[in-house]
Amino acid sequence: MSVSPVKRQKMESALDQLKHHTTVVADTGDFNAIDEYKPLDATTNPSLILAAAQMPAYQKLVDDAVAYGKKLGGSEEEQIKNASDKLFVLFGAEILKRIPGRVSTEVDARLSFDKEGMIQRARRLIDLYKEVGVGKDRILIKLSSTWEGIQAGRVLEAEYGIHCNMTLLFSFAQAVACAEAGVTLISPFVGRILDWYVANGDKKTYEPSEDPGVKSVTKIYNYYKKFGYKTIVMGASFRNTGQIKALTGCDYLTISPKLLAELSKEHVKLTPTLSVKEAQACNLEKIHLDEKAFRWHHNEDQMAVEKLSDGIRRFAADAVKLERMLKVDVVSRSSWC
DSSP states (O other): OOOOHHHHHHSOOHHHHHHHHSEEEEEOSOHHHHHHHOOSEEEOOHHHHHHHHTSGGGHHHHHHHHHHHHHHOSOHHHHHHHHHHHHHHHHHHHHHTTOSSOEEEEOOGGGTTOHHHHHHHHHHHHHHHHHTTOOGGGEEEEEEOSHHHHHHHHHHHHHHOOOEEEEEEOSHHHHHHHHHHTOSEEEEBHHHHHHHHHHHSSOOOOOGGGOHHHHHHHHHHHHHHHTTOOOEEEEBOOSSHHHHHTTTTSSEEEEOHHHHHHHHHOOOOOOOSOOHHHHHTSOOOOOOOOHHHHHHHHHTOHHHHHHHHHHHHHHHHHHHHHHHHHHHHHHHHHHHO
């Protein structure tokens, strides 16, 4: 349906309309994009921080992180690890100056199968935020949605009051386990689900309502609302604005600057596709998953198994690249001494 130029001027952009029904989160480490689109929250990950850290505009943050690592001393490896954690926190602290809500900061993906390691690293990140004057109420700690990650989230929430964002979530089993663990928020990956089905099936294009990633988030949202779980559903990893618009009404959606820009230029009427009322009328059964049941149900979803392992490898690879970049600075600073 076309919209006349006059009506288009009067109609809010798709982005502005979306904000009436869904909390919009910026999926970026770029401060300029955050300033421009004014999201409530922002998310970061190793890939986003790596990209931002290579921009000249953010060199001072890199320098400050390296100086921090050097100041703490220890082996070269320890200095680089401390510099890396500090860099994540420095980016997060700067982002928080630009948004009213919370920023998500990710625990190293190489700890994805180490429950205690994730708990320790999460608490370390919270301590680093405290050092720069940021309270834990403004932070979401991102953890991989492995069984170990979900149980780390349970402990962090219940024992330390640290809010968690469970990332790399692809299966319904992961979503159920996260809800039972009482975590604050989950990030089901819409686009990466679509990628798998396009790569592994005969169908190469999908209407938004039939998109497998959209359908996955819709089912999770309906399950959570039907059974009264407080965990926030935040759709993530979008490939196009059609996926985003098809999830209007979802609790949160985290969106890249490119797609935020496209939505800001679109002038089509948006109506919520997800609602608590409709969710409560859905024909879904409540289930409970202990570790054995979780591993079996997750394993039965080939897409989820492959995308979870692939996602962990990708984030881990970018964490290594970031450390290599920091190592150059650490070594060069050592030569100055």
